[in-house]
Amino acid sequence: MNTRVEARVAESEWSSLGNQAFRALGLPPEAAADVVKVLVLADLFGLSTHGLSRVESYGERLRSGGINASANITTVNITPGIRMVDGDNGTGPLVGMHALRAAQSAAKACGIGVAFARGSNHFGPVSPYAYLAAQEGFASIIGSNATTTIAPWGGSDARLGNSPLGFGIPNPDGKPFLLDMAMSVVARAKIRNALRDGQSIPSTWATDGNGNPTTSPAEALNGFLLPIGGHKGYGLALMVDLFAGVLSNAAYLTHVKSWVDAPDEPQNLGHFFILIDTRQLGAAAWLSQRMTDFAAILHDSPAVDDSQPVIVPGEIELTRMAEQHTNGIKVDPNVLRMLRGFSVMQD
Structure with missing residues (x-):
């Protein structure tokens, strides 16, 4: 039986504790801020398994040298619309934020841009990146490969990862649509x-x-x-790994190291960020009207169960975020104690 009691912590305090923890683990201030931005958004969305609780697993690998705390992340412009990011085995959300900014730069220049990242690690959930992109007017398709945990369809051992894939569509005057799913x-x-x-x-x-x-x-x-949908989910997982691992020149399938079995070895995960600058498609009012109408068509469908009305992707997470902005973030007391322990270490 689950007897854990949740605590409430103000967003500013939660972010401060996260920054102190990652700085204590060796990250420079700007790098720690990037990592914490992603993980705190995950907590705000209610995705606590991918929020600041990840300090524990990330910290183990940072201490053992499995993740490079002083990563020198570089970006190369392959073409005006394509960027290649080398994460230098940095913390995953840090590499992810570099790739997001690179894709935004490419999309501003060309209308559509893509950034491939290699030399990375677990980068958290997709939805924080899609949300940040949507806030700047970008539609997005974002994915990453992962440690092998799924057998090929019809196979008997793990050969592919539970690779996350997400989409985001901005709404200039309302809530963006955010779909974030793994392949399992x-x-x-x-x-x-x-x-x-x-x-x-x-x-x-x-x-x-x-x-x-x-x-x-x-x-x-x-x-x-x-996998979701049986053989269809298997196929989707393969396509995500082809984009994230093969095209980025990162590891793929069984070449990806397990952060559980080999925490002191680089994973060389790959990510991809495909962004579309919707501001180049039409005025904000045009997109807002269409997005509002799109949501209304779905919301107006009579619910089978009145207590469970029809929702659109991202609605639950964005509602949680609004509530937790006001009332504080729900956190596991054990995670709170762990983070406060890093604060004591710095004193």
């Missing part, structure tokens, strides 16, 4: 949380080591995640 039915972090809390899992989430569906989180962590 659930993220591996949810299975770890179920194990920690002593809970079983649905049999549709994962298999055991022999490829049989299981309700045991322990067996699932020793087995494989199940």
Whole structure:
């Protein structure tokens, strides 16, 4: 049974604690600020498994040298619309923010721009990047490859990662649409949380080591995640890895190192950021009117269950963010104690 009690922390304090933690782990101030921006947005969206709780796993790899705290991230302009970012084995969200800015620069110049990143690590969820892009008027398609946790369709061992893929569409006068999904039915972090809390899992989430569906989180962590939509999810995961790993000249499939099994070795993850400058498509009022109408058509569909009205992608996360801006971020007390421990270390 889950008996954890959540605490509430003001957004400014949560960000300050995150910055202190990453600076204590060796990141320069500007780099720490980039990392914290992504992870705090994840917490604001309610994605706590990918928020500042990641200080623990990132910190282990930073201390062991598996992640380069002093990464010299470089960007090369391949063409006016294509950027190549070398993350120098830096912290994933830091590399992700460099790639996001590179793609924005390319899209401003050409209307559409893409940045490929290599030499990176786990970069958090996609939605914070898509949100930041949307705030600047960019539509986005963003993805990353990942450590192998999914078997090929019909295969019996892990050969591809649970690669996240996301989309964002800005709304100049309202909430952007944000779709952020991994290629498995659930993220591996949810299975770890179920194990920690002593809970079983649905049999549709994962298999055991022999490829049989299981309700045991322990067996699932020793087995494989199940892809969304069966063979279709498998195909999508491959395409994300082709864009993120192959085209970026990063590692791909089984060439990606596991941050769990080899925390002291570089992962060489790859990411891609495809951005469209919607301001070059038409006036803000034009897009706002169309986005508002688009959402209204969906919202106006009579709900099967009145307590669960129709929503659009990103609506839940953006509502959570607005509530937590006002009332403070819901955090795990154990994570709060961990972060405050870094503050004590700096005193």
